């Protein structure tokens with residue numbers, strides 16, 4: 001249930017708010033009259049905004065603009081909906097927004113927009129020290145005597161009768177304590193003029209020339225109050241960040257930059273705020289890219305709630321979806337057919353792989369398919385000579401020259417069979433997009449490219465994004481964590497021609513996981529080395545600060561599969577203690593086959609299920625179900641991992657390829673575990689059937 005309770009209660013509350021505002025508006029009008037030199041227009045606007053004090057808003061009037069000798073800021077209002085820097089306009093001509101320009105009576109008024117934006121930036125800088133993100137600070141022009149509600153970039157343009165409705169309708173961002181703290185800070189930063197005395201204590205109302213004339217329509221305000229109550233509450237991180245996070249989101253970088261840090265340390269949060277900051281500063285488009293397909297939908301949804309004003313300026317997409325759309329736009333036909341490409345690989349394996357020396361290293365064709373996609377094509381290698389000497393970052397199994405030659409033969413066979421079928425794989429899409437982009441740059445270019453989960457990209461993918469963003473100031477931001485790599489790629493940024501010297505930042509405070517959950521997850525990978533774009537890390541032990549909150553790890557050791565599944569269903573039902581309770585749960589599995597099994601199991605048990613591929617971040621009262629890989633970047637209050645240990649090897653004395661596979665399996669499990677905020681349910685089968693199942697898996 002959203003803020004505000006039932007529909008009836010919300011309606012009552014909206015009505016009460018509207019009536020209280022109307023009552024206050026009379027007093028406010030009197031009060032605003034004492035504002036020196038108050039022209040009627042300013043008085044009405046001040047009165048309108050002052051009445052909002054009834055709903056927890058504060059108003060600063062006629063303040064000095066720090067850094068300027070004589071300029072003033074008409075008003076700043078701070079309330080549950082955020083901070084608004086206000087310029088009041090008394091224009092006879094009707095203000096118009098046409099083609100991104102503000103005009104009145106055929107006169108260009110863009111200079112005034114620029115000035116208001118500059119004042120807003122000053123306010124942003126001031127409150128950044130408190131951790132308030134720029135997304136909560138907005139420029140607002142109020143036009144006395146006109147009716148208007150529109151936007152010009154990030155500037156909101158409102159007629160004075162529309163101002164109250166618009167502010168009341170804003171989703172709730174700041175608590176009363178935050179409103180007090182931010183107001184106190186701004187009062188100091190934007191000092192009052194000596195001559196301005198505005199006592200905010202309401203006085204008993206006296207007769208006035210506006211007797212009987214309402215400053216706004218009660219019904220409209222009631223409607224606006226209702227709108228605000230219907231918005232999903234704005235989460236704290238969408239408005240307030242740690243001061244280090246705000247600094248990163250606002251930093252000026254002279255070239256490509258990188259943000260890293262262990263799981264749950266707010267990397268994506270900074271990336272989203274950075275996108276909003278860049279959108280506020282410029283007019284160009286911003287591309288926010290990840291590797292996983294459904295994550296862009298979730299991130300786009302979060303961004304719309306956080307900084308809706310810029311939603312149409314930031315494109316959220318997966319790398320492959322972007323590359324396919326780009327090629328289609330350029331008229332380049334790349335027939336992506338995964339199944340037919342996979343079939344070509346199977347045949348290539350049968351003809352030149354399965355009886356070759358590759359099986360000495362790993363008899364599993366999957367290993368070699370990955371070698372082709374992540375190493376050979378993933379790095380855009382074009383000759384055996386290159387492949388002979390290339391460093392295979394991210395792959396721990398050493399290959400002798402003879403093995404490399406055999407792998408290259410397999411690659412050539414695969415390419416021939418794929419070509420015969422006239423189909424392409426994912427790597428071809430990226431290679432074609434890179435070639436196309438090298439011929440002709442993107443038009444219009446992106447002002448900035450932000451890449452999340454960079455550790456999962458191949459070198460070709462990163463080269464593509466670098467070509468798209470260029471190496472100009474604030475152009476390319478790479479966000480990621482090598483410890484969470486769930487694909488066997490690997491590269492150094494230098495290989496992609498990207499230099500980030502002096503432009504790297506590491507986040508260290510985990511905001512997501514309860515301590516016990518994070519500890520359990522960290523223990524799993526603490527001995528595993530990992531590769532982190534600018535160099536290897538000898539083990540997985542990392543220093544992380546915790547923001548302690550309650551939570552637990554629940555280990556369930558079942559006698560057999562049926563017992564295990566029954567206990568899973570019971571645990572889910574036990575936690576589902578009210579409407580909407582399923583929305584915060586996720587069951588994450590190791591394979592698509594397991595997903596099918598658990599979909600059936602949960603549905604039969606009467607538990608609503610939503611597959612992660614259909615999830616866009618909006619609350620749905622259903623348990624989310626997906627693979628570990630699909631859960632990347634997401635988080636849930638309760639996470640259930642059935643048969644979580646079935647892929648983990650019992651012994652550490654394994655061949656190199658097995659060790660590599662085991663490390664990857666641990667990293668994937670680590671990612672799944674760190675999706676849990678409050679409860680991590682770890683299911684395993686310890687009876688003979690469980691062991692048999694594990695052994696069976698290992699022998700495959």
Ligand SMILES: Nc1ncnc2c1ncn2[C@@H]1O[C@H](COP(=O)(O)OP(=O)(O)OP(=O)(O)O)[C@@H](O)[C@H]1O
Nearest residue numbers: 237240241242263264265266267268269511512633
């Ligand atoms: N300043 C903050 N205050 C409160 N909560 C925060 C803050 N920053 C981040 N969070 C919370 O931490 C969670 C994790 O953040 P985020 O998803 O950005 O981390 P991440 O480093 O990208 O994680 P991962 O690498 O595991 O995907 C967010 O969903 C948010 O709830």
